[in-house]
Amino acid sequence: MPRLLAQFMFVGLFASHVFAAGLFTVKVVAKDGKLSPARLEVPAGQRIKIEISNQGKTPIEFENLQLRVEKVLAPEAESFVVLNPLRPGSYSFIDEFHPQAGKLELIAK
Known part of the structure; x- marks a missing residue:
C-alpha cells in the first residue's frame, strides 16, 4: 500500500510539473512604485x-x-499568478500601493 501511494504521488508531481512547464510565462518587475515592462503582449485563449x-x-x-x-x-519577494485563458483584449494591472505609477497593460491577441 505505501508503494502504491508513493507511485500516485510521483505521477501527480510529474503531471503538475509537465503542466506548469507548458504555460506561457512572462516576467514583471516592481521597483520604486513602477511595474516593468509597462506593456506586455500575450496569446489569447491560453x-x-x-x-x-x-x-x-x-x-x-x-x-x-x-x-x-x-x-x-x-520587499525583495517573488511570486506568480496564473491566469485562465484570456479573450482578445486589454487588461490593466496596477500596484495598488502605488496606483499612479505602478501600471501594466496586458494585451491578449
Missing part, C-alpha cells in the same frame, strides 16, 4: 503565468479586479 519580482524597498499589491487577481509581495 493560460498565462505572470512571474512577479518586487525589487523595491516597499511592499506592492499586484492587482486586476476584473480577473480577480490580487497578490501582495514584501
Whole structure:
C-alpha cells in the first residue's frame, strides 16, 4: 500500500510539473512604485503565468479586479499568478500601493 501511494504521488508531481512547464510565462518587475515592462503582449485563449519580482524597498499589491487577481509581495519577494485563458483584449494591472505609477497593460491577441 505505501508503494502504491508513493507511485500516485510521483505521477501527480510529474503531471503538475509537465503542466506548469507548458504555460506561457512572462516576467514583471516592481521597483520604486513602477511595474516593468509597462506593456506586455500575450496569446489569447491560453493560460498565462505572470512571474512577479518586487525589487523595491516597499511592499506592492499586484492587482486586476476584473480577473480577480490580487497578490501582495514584501520587499525583495517573488511570486506568480496564473491566469485562465484570456479573450482578445486589454487588461490593466496596477500596484495598488502605488496606483499612479505602478501600471501594466496586458494585451491578449
